[in-house]
Amino acid sequence: MLAAAACGHRAAARDATRDATRDATRGVTRGVTPGLASAAALARMPWDSVVARARGSTVRWLLWRGDPAINHYVDEWLAPRLAMRYGITLDPVDAQGPAILNALVVEREAGRTVGTADLLWINGETFHNLRREGLLAGPWARSLPAAALVDTASPIVARDFGEDPAGYESPWGRVELALIYDSTRTPEPPRTYEALADWVHAHPGRFTYDQGFTGLAFLTGLMIHLGGGASRFTGPFDSARYVAASARLWDWLARARPDLWRHGAAYPQGVAQLEHLFANREVDFAMSYNENEVVSKVRDGALPATSRAYVLRDGALANAHFVAIPFNAPNAAGAMVVANVLLSPEAQLEKARPDGWGDGSVLAVDRLPPEWARRFARLPADARQVPRDTLARYAEPEASPRYSELLQSDWRTHVRTGTTEHPSAGGDPESRTTRPALRSGP
Amino acid sequence: MTARASGSAPGAALAGLVAAPVVVGLGYSAAAAIGLAGPAARGLSLVHIDRVMRDATVWRGLAWTIYAAALATALATAAAVAVAIGFRGTGIGDRLARIAALVPFPIPYVVAAAGAVLVLGQSGLLARLAAAAGVIHDPSGFPPLVLDRPGLGFILTFAWKEVPFLTFVAVSVLATRGQQLEETARTLGASPAATLRRVTVPLLWRGLAPAVVLVFIFIAGTYEGAALLGPTDPLPFAVATYERYQALDLTLRGDGFVLTLLGLILGLAAVAVFEWTRARAERLRS
Amino acid sequence: MTHAPVPGRTTAAPIPVATGASPGWRGVRLAMVTLLVISAVGPPALLAMLSASQSWFYPALLPTGWTADAWSAVVRRGPLARAVGTSVVLGLTTGVVGCVLAAPIGRALARLHGAARHVAVAAAVLPAAAPPIAVATGLQLTFVRAQLAGTPVGVVLAHLVPAVGVLSFFFFAVFTAYDTRLDDEARSLGASPRQVWLRVTLPTLRPQLGAGVGLGFLVSWGQVPLTLVIGGGRVHTLPLEVMGYVQAGETRFAAAAALLLILLPIVLLLVASARLVRGSAPASAPAPASAPAPASAPASAPTRVSA
Known part of the structure; x- marks a missing residue:
C-alpha cells in the first residue's frame, strides 16, 4: 500500500507539466505571481519586458548562508540596490547543494508545480544532478544583457566541472583551491x-x-x-x-x-x-576553495595573523559558481533580473574586494568599459592573498x-x-x- | 471500570494520531529504499537494500553507536544515582548539588558537542592546562579524546549531558516512594547499608529504567555529537545515514533511506524495551 | 526539585543514608558538589568568553583579544536577535498547544489496561524515540503538498510531533499518579465530566501543566532536524544559527548564539527549581502574576481555551 502511495506521487509528478500550464494561467489572472512565465519563454522576450514583470516582486534565493562576509555582501550591498532600482525584495534562504536537490525532488513528488524558490546558488555536482533530474528551468542565462561581459574564453567560467551550462545557469564568481x-x-x-x-x-x-x-x-x-x-x-x-x-x-x-x-x-x-x-x-x-578567504578569516580572528594562502605549482583547481532557476520557480523574471545584476561590473567589483568577500570576478576585463577595467586593476591586494598573476598561471579547471x-x-x-x-x-x-x-x- | 476504559477510546485514537507521522515516515523511507521515491528513483529495485546489507562499515558503525551510547548512558545513570542518593537532604550543599546537576538539561546537543571539542580536543582547554603545567609540549602529546575510535570525548560529553534528566527522574522516584519503603525497612531492623543495597538501589533501578532507555535512544540518535566527536572509522550510524542523504552520487541517497528504515526499526525495538521496563516499574508502584 | 510530577504528595525530610557522616564521605561529597558546580557554571562561562574573544588559539589559556562585534550584532537586532524571537514564539506555541493535545491523551493512556495500555504508550512515545530525520522526511512530502513547508505554522506542527510524544508520556505519568477521588467527589456532587475536567482536574494540575509547557518549549527550543527540513531554511531559529556558525567555523558568533540558546532555559530552570526546592505544595502554587512566564501563562491556558 505504501508502495502504491509512492507510485501515486510519481504519477502526480508526471502530470507536472500539464498542471504547470494550468497553474500559470490561474496565477497570472489572479495577479499574485507577477513573473509567472517560464524562464525559457522569458529569455525570448525583450529585456525591458522581463524587467517590467520583475518590478515589485520578491525573489527567494536559496544559498549558503554560513559566511558572514557573503551574507554582508548579499544583505547590505545587493539587497538595497535591488530594492531601489527594481523594486525587487530579495529573500535569501539558507540551503546548500545536496539539500536543494532533495527539497526540489520532494516538491516535484508532491506535485508542487509552483514552487517556493526562484534562484539557486549552485555548481558542479549539484548542477549536474539537478540538470539530470530535470529540475532546472532554461535555457535563459545567455539572454541576460550582462552575459555579454562574461569571460567565456576561460574554460573555468565557460564550463562547470567540464559540463556545458547550456544557458541553464549563469556564472556568479570564480575561486581557486x-x-x-x-x-x-x-x-x-x-x-x-x-x-x-x-x-x-x-x-x-x-x-x-x-x-x-x-x-x-x-x-x-x-x-x-x-x-x-x-x-x-x-x-x-x-x-x-x-x-x-x-x-x-x-x-x-x-x-x-x-x-x-x-x-x-x-x-x-x-x-x-x-x-x-x-x-x-x-x-x-x-x-x-577561495584563495582570498584567508583575509576575512584572519580579520575575524578565526586564523592566526601570520596565515598565508598559496597554490601549488603543479596546478590548482579552479571553478566557477553559478545561479540557476528551478523548474517550478514562481518568479523567474525576478530571478533573471537578479542574475543580471550579479553580473554587472559594479556588483562583481564589490564582490572581489579583499576586505569584503574576496570572490573572483567572472567578467572578461577586455570586454569591460575602460573605466571599469581600470577599477578592477586597482583592486587593493593583501599580502596574505595569492598574487593574481600566480592564480591565473596555475589555475586548472575541474574535471x-x-x-x-x-x-x-x-x-x-x-x-x-x-x-x-x-x-x-x-x-x-x-x-x-x-x-x-x-x-x-x- | 469498563465504562472508563471505553471512554478512553478517543484518547487511544489520539495516541495513534501522535504516532502517525512516524508511520508516514516509515512509508516514505520504505518507498525510497526500494527505489520508488526520493532523488534518482528509477523504479522498483533492491539495490539500495542489498548494498547497505553487505556494507560492513554500516554494521561496524552501528556496533560503535550502540557501544558508545550504552557506555555514556551507564555513566550518566551512575552519576544520577549518586547525586540522587548522595544529596537527598535539605542542607545548602544538597540543594546546590541537585540544582547544579540540573543546569546542563537545556543545553542542546550541538552546543554540547561543539563545546566539547573546545574543552577536550588536543588543543582544547584541558590540553592547554596540561601545556601550561609543562606536562605536554605539543597538542599531539595530549591523548586524543575527539574523533577517537574509543569515543571517549563522545561518551563523556553525552554522559554529562544526560545526567540532569536522569537525576531529575531519580530524585522524583526517591521522593515519591523511597521514603516509606526505606522507613519500613529501617523499622524492620535493616542497617543503613542494607537498606541502601536492598531497598534504595533496586527501587531506583526499576523507577529509572524507562528513562535510561530513553536516554540511550537519544544518545544513539544524535547526529551533531557523532559528527563532531565520533570517530571517522567506524563511522557512527547517524553520520553514516546523513552522509548518504547528501552523497554527490544520487544513487547513493536511496541507501540513506535504507539506513533510516534500519534506524526506525531499532527505534521501535527500543520503544518496546522502554515499554517493558516502564510496565515493570509500574507494577512495582502499585 | 524533590517533587515528582505527582500531585497530592509532599516530600518530607529524607532519611540520611549514612548517618554520622565520616570525613571521607564528606570529602567525596565536597568533590562531587565542586564537580557539579563546575559542570553547571563552566559551559556558560566558556561560551561567554568565546563570544567576546577576538582570537583564542592554542596554547593561550585566555583569549588574546576581545571584541564585542557578536554581541553588538545581537543588540542591533541582527539575525541572531530575530532568531531568538522566532524560537521563543515557536517554543511557547509548541508548549501550550502540545499540552492542550497531550493532556487528554495522557489521561486516556492512564485509564487503559492490559495490552492496549502497552501499545498506546509505545505509540505515544514513538515520535520522541524515532530518529528525527525519519520523522522529518516522513512529514516533508505531506507538508510540501499542504503548502506548510517553509512556514512557521508548518514548523510548529512539525515540532508538535516529538513534543506531543514527550508530553503524552509526561501526562500519562501525571494521570497515573493522579488521585481520582477528587474528581469522583465532584461527580457525585452533580458536576458534568466537562465541568470536572475544567474546574477540578486542570486547576489541581496547574503546576504540572506549567512543567508540561516548559517541557514542550524545550523540545521545540533545541530542535534542529525538523526545523531544517520542514522550515527549508526559511524559518530561522536559534539552534539553526548555532549550527550554521559551527559549520562555518565562526566560533565567536556560534558561542554568542549558543549562550542565548542555553541562558534563557537555564534561568527558567533555576527559577522553577528554586520554587520547587523551597517546597511549595502543588495546591498552593504562586499566583500567576508572580510566577515565571512559562509556568504561569500556559498553566491557565488550557482552561482559557476551553472556557
Whole structure:
C-alpha cells in the first residue's frame, strides 16, 4: 500500500507539466505571481519586458548562508540596490547543494508545480544532478544583457566541472583551491605535490585534509596531477582514466597515511574543523576553495595573523559558481533580473574586494568599459592573498563531476576504513555495485 | 471500570494520531529504499537494500553507536544515582548539588558537542592546562579524546549531558516512594547499608529504567555529537545515514533511506524495551 | 526539585543514608558538589568568553583579544536577535498547544489496561524515540503538498510531533499518579465530566501543566532536524544559527548564539527549581502574576481555551 502511495506521487509528478500550464494561467489572472512565465519563454522576450514583470516582486534565493562576509555582501550591498532600482525584495534562504536537490525532488513528488524558490546558488555536482533530474528551468542565462561581459574564453567560467551550462545557469564568481600555512611555523612551504609528500614524511602528524567538499577538491586536484594533468581530464567521464589515476591517488595516500594527522585514522568532518586544527597548531596546513578567504578569516580572528594562502605549482583547481532557476520557480523574471545584476561590473567589483568577500570576478576585463577595467586593476591586494598573476598561471579547471562522485564514495568505502586493498585493485569498476550511474550513463 | 476504559477510546485514537507521522515516515523511507521515491528513483529495485546489507562499515558503525551510547548512558545513570542518593537532604550543599546537576538539561546537543571539542580536543582547554603545567609540549602529546575510535570525548560529553534528566527522574522516584519503603525497612531492623543495597538501589533501578532507555535512544540518535566527536572509522550510524542523504552520487541517497528504515526499526525495538521496563516499574508502584 | 510530577504528595525530610557522616564521605561529597558546580557554571562561562574573544588559539589559556562585534550584532537586532524571537514564539506555541493535545491523551493512556495500555504508550512515545530525520522526511512530502513547508505554522506542527510524544508520556505519568477521588467527589456532587475536567482536574494540575509547557518549549527550543527540513531554511531559529556558525567555523558568533540558546532555559530552570526546592505544595502554587512566564501563562491556558 505504501508502495502504491509512492507510485501515486510519481504519477502526480508526471502530470507536472500539464498542471504547470494550468497553474500559470490561474496565477497570472489572479495577479499574485507577477513573473509567472517560464524562464525559457522569458529569455525570448525583450529585456525591458522581463524587467517590467520583475518590478515589485520578491525573489527567494536559496544559498549558503554560513559566511558572514557573503551574507554582508548579499544583505547590505545587493539587497538595497535591488530594492531601489527594481523594486525587487530579495529573500535569501539558507540551503546548500545536496539539500536543494532533495527539497526540489520532494516538491516535484508532491506535485508542487509552483514552487517556493526562484534562484539557486549552485555548481558542479549539484548542477549536474539537478540538470539530470530535470529540475532546472532554461535555457535563459545567455539572454541576460550582462552575459555579454562574461569571460567565456576561460574554460573555468565557460564550463562547470567540464559540463556545458547550456544557458541553464549563469556564472556568479570564480575561486581557486589554495593551501593555507602559517608563515612563522612553515617559512618555506612545499610548492609541489612531491614536495608536499616529502614534507608530510618529514613532519609526521602535521598534515590532513577534511571529509567535506574542500578535502574532496584537494583529492581531485591530486588525482588529476597524478593522472597526467588537467589536459587529460577534459571532456566526459572516462572510466579507464579514473581507474588509472585513482589507483595512483590511493597509492599516494597509502604512503602518506602513517604520517598524516592521527596516522590517517581520523579526518576532520569539514573544512571548518580543519581550520580549527590549523589555527590551534594541531596541523600546519588548512585549505580553502577561495584563495582570498584567508583575509576575512584572519580579520575575524578565526586564523592566526601570520596565515598565508598559496597554490601549488603543479596546478590548482579552479571553478566557477553559478545561479540557476528551478523548474517550478514562481518568479523567474525576478530571478533573471537578479542574475543580471550579479553580473554587472559594479556588483562583481564589490564582490572581489579583499576586505569584503574576496570572490573572483567572472567578467572578461577586455570586454569591460575602460573605466571599469581600470577599477578592477586597482583592486587593493593583501599580502596574505595569492598574487593574481600566480592564480591565473596555475589555475586548472575541474574535471567531470562523475570523477568527484566516485572519489567521494571510493574514499569513504576504502581509504577511510584503512583497508589495504585499494578500490582500483578490484579491477573492472563496472563490476562493482557502486557503479549504477554507468548504467544510465553520466 | 469498563465504562472508563471505553471512554478512553478517543484518547487511544489520539495516541495513534501522535504516532502517525512516524508511520508516514516509515512509508516514505520504505518507498525510497526500494527505489520508488526520493532523488534518482528509477523504479522498483533492491539495490539500495542489498548494498547497505553487505556494507560492513554500516554494521561496524552501528556496533560503535550502540557501544558508545550504552557506555555514556551507564555513566550518566551512575552519576544520577549518586547525586540522587548522595544529596537527598535539605542542607545548602544538597540543594546546590541537585540544582547544579540540573543546569546542563537545556543545553542542546550541538552546543554540547561543539563545546566539547573546545574543552577536550588536543588543543582544547584541558590540553592547554596540561601545556601550561609543562606536562605536554605539543597538542599531539595530549591523548586524543575527539574523533577517537574509543569515543571517549563522545561518551563523556553525552554522559554529562544526560545526567540532569536522569537525576531529575531519580530524585522524583526517591521522593515519591523511597521514603516509606526505606522507613519500613529501617523499622524492620535493616542497617543503613542494607537498606541502601536492598531497598534504595533496586527501587531506583526499576523507577529509572524507562528513562535510561530513553536516554540511550537519544544518545544513539544524535547526529551533531557523532559528527563532531565520533570517530571517522567506524563511522557512527547517524553520520553514516546523513552522509548518504547528501552523497554527490544520487544513487547513493536511496541507501540513506535504507539506513533510516534500519534506524526506525531499532527505534521501535527500543520503544518496546522502554515499554517493558516502564510496565515493570509500574507494577512495582502499585 | 524533590517533587515528582505527582500531585497530592509532599516530600518530607529524607532519611540520611549514612548517618554520622565520616570525613571521607564528606570529602567525596565536597568533590562531587565542586564537580557539579563546575559542570553547571563552566559551559556558560566558556561560551561567554568565546563570544567576546577576538582570537583564542592554542596554547593561550585566555583569549588574546576581545571584541564585542557578536554581541553588538545581537543588540542591533541582527539575525541572531530575530532568531531568538522566532524560537521563543515557536517554543511557547509548541508548549501550550502540545499540552492542550497531550493532556487528554495522557489521561486516556492512564485509564487503559492490559495490552492496549502497552501499545498506546509505545505509540505515544514513538515520535520522541524515532530518529528525527525519519520523522522529518516522513512529514516533508505531506507538508510540501499542504503548502506548510517553509512556514512557521508548518514548523510548529512539525515540532508538535516529538513534543506531543514527550508530553503524552509526561501526562500519562501525571494521570497515573493522579488521585481520582477528587474528581469522583465532584461527580457525585452533580458536576458534568466537562465541568470536572475544567474546574477540578486542570486547576489541581496547574503546576504540572506549567512543567508540561516548559517541557514542550524545550523540545521545540533545541530542535534542529525538523526545523531544517520542514522550515527549508526559511524559518530561522536559534539552534539553526548555532549550527550554521559551527559549520562555518565562526566560533565567536556560534558561542554568542549558543549562550542565548542555553541562558534563557537555564534561568527558567533555576527559577522553577528554586520554587520547587523551597517546597511549595502543588495546591498552593504562586499566583500567576508572580510566577515565571512559562509556568504561569500556559498553566491557565488550557482552561482559557476551553472556557
